[in-house]
Amino acid sequence: MNRALVLSILLALGCSSPSSVPELGDRLVLPSGSDLLLVASSQTWPHKEFKVSGITYDIASDDKNLVAYVSTQDPSFRTPEGLGVGSTLEQTLATGAKSPWAEPGWAFHTRLPSGWSAAFVSGRGMTDSPLQPNSKISWFFKRK
Secondary structure, three states: OOHHHHHHHHHHOOOOOOOOOOOOOOEOOOOOOOOEEEEEOOEEEEEEEEEEOOEEEEEEEOOOOEEEEEEEOOOOOOOOOOOOOOOEHHHHHOOOOOOOEEEOOOEEEEEOOOOOEEEEOEOOOOEOOOOOOOOEOOEEEEEO
């Protein structure tokens, strides 16, 4: 049985614990009226929270009912590079990631070698001031 079908069945049954984290492009039909999640500057998509292996993820689908955004700020999550929420910019750059760029009003972010992106915020407007070497990762995400 493919992952998209399993995910659809779990949603239909009201379950929130798939056996693996949904991938970008997997089919994900969310109930009408689902809460919206800010997934980029000025972009929201309906989302649902899932727990996989004890880690909480937010999964958002686009207007084609495909997974378009996966994120976590769970303190137990670790990327394949060994980074977690609270890891520093200096540690992030040591993995080979490039300097984060600002997406105004949303976050600074950079893509890690594993395919996850690390997000940092600075100031009330999220991207108000430059990041420092000791700036901490706020969350991780994948986005189409």
